[in-house]
Amino acid sequence: MSNSDVLSEHISRQRETWLEEVNEWLRIPSVSTDPGRRDEMLAAAEWLVKKLDAAGCQETAVWPTEGHPVVFGAYKNAEDAPTILVYGHYDVQPEDPVEGWESPPFEPTVRDGRLFARGAVDDKGQLYVHVKALETWLATRGSCPVNILYLIEGEEEVGSPNVGKVVQEKIEKLACDAVVISDTTMFAPGLPSLCYGLRGMAYCQIDVSGPKGDLHSGSFGGAVVNPGEVLARLLASCRNAETGAVAIPGFYDDVVPLTPEERRDWQGLPFDEDAYKNDLGVAALSFDSDYSPLERLWGRPTFEVNGLLSGFTGTGSKTVLPATAMAKVSMRLVPNQDADKIMDALEAHLIECAPAGVSLEVTRMQGAPAWLAPRDHPVLLAAGRALERGFSAAPVYIREGGSIPLVSLLDELLGVPAVLMGLGLPDENAHAPNENLSLENFYGGVASAVYFHEELAKL
Ligand code: BES
Ligand code: MN
Ligand code: MN
Secondary structure (H helix, E strand, O other), X not given: OOHHHHHHHHHHHOHHHHHHHHHHHHOOOOEOOOHHHHHHHHHHHHHHHHHHHHHOOOEEEEEOOOOOOEXXXXXXXXXXXXXXXXXXXXXXXXOOOHHHOOOOOOOOEEEOOEEEOOOOOOOHHHHHHHHHHHHHHHHHOOOOOOEEEEEEEOOHXXXXXXXXXXXXXXXXXXXXXXXXXXXXXXXXOOEOEEEEEEOEEEEEEXXXXXXXXXXXXXXXXXXXXXXXXXXXXXXXXXEOOOOOOEOOOOOOOOOOOOOHHHHHHHHOOOOOHHHHHHHHOOOOOOOOOOOOHHHHHHOOOOOEEEEEEEOOOOOOOOOOEOOEEEEEEEEEXXXXXXXXXXXXXXXXXXXHHOOOOOEEEEEEEEEEOOEEOOOOOHHHHHHHHHHHHHHOOOOEEEEOOOOOOHHHHHHHHHOOOEEEEEOEOOOOOOOXXXXXXXXXXXXXXXXXXXXXXXXXXXX
């Protein structure tokens, strides 16, 4: 039997066992933002350590941080061979709204070849591929052709506030030749994708307060400035309604224009605007006449309202002039934009526009730069060959609109290429009810990771 056959036979034989393992992990509600789930976070970290040990790591550890711990693992028996660092996250987003789930979020269920559970695709299920890839080598060949380090954090979904410090402290242990991440998506089913760019993030909360307390909207409306209305006006002022462009002064100052080459390449991707609208259940897309939807998603910065709160929102009606209004806002950044500078620009704009009679507070919550890598690095090309073998289709090169805060720091501190081998699909509902993972992509992902090790060792 050829080497590839032996490896893929192991993957086929282990399908059920691996699914059971993933299910066990997914049953642990590792919601990083929920202070009531600290024990579950630790349990999820310790579960992973056991599996890294079982897969064949010689060294594992749970590194404490000021927040949730970081899991480390190392297989280092491949002498004179390259070392890869697998980065991922074992924390998940909150499960709400629970009513939206067809099966409970922490009771993994398979339907139509997809595994439904919070964390299935983002990122527990997806990253587990790289644990099983090591197991596959050791179980079939007794050794792995590359050294593998695992750095799996528990705070990615809250902006990775603590892992950066750990990376700096442990930098010697983390020395490697490439970073590998499976925490993004494939452009379409059956179309493996290498992601070479992510947007950055500036996230903040805006609070507008007016009178000391809520007021009768008849007795006081007309005389008192309404914080709910002020907030609506402030948010609306952040976008030019005619052009669709963000209207915060200075917002685009540092944006590097997309190259004609990149725009042309993206035009070649199989994107169908009507199907996209149809899938989302919307009649029209937000607009910016100068840029196509993919360009707006991947290559342009945005201003988005993530949440709004003010006044009476229960059933029925109540006449009230609210004392306060609050919004959570994210601005996705592109390369060369600086999160602090963008938040300064937003704050200055809001202060400039806010009327007398209310006070305004902007609380900065998360900031991370964008990441963009060259598309022709030999390591990336090796990953492309591996994906082609694993999925029997040539990969496409894409960027993503989402953010992985640590990637640009890893790039900076380790100075090695990062390979983003996304195994998710665009309709897998990350962060939403009915999050799921295609099992075909999971098993194909293990095969691709195994082939990637082989391709890397050949370089
Ligand atoms: N896995 C995602 C990042 C992602 C999203 C990649 C969509 C590709 C497509 C990651 O877990 C995530 O959700 N990141 C957050 C970061 C934020 C909390 C700073 C995001 O993008 O909102
Ligand atoms: Mn993720
Ligand atoms: Mn996420």
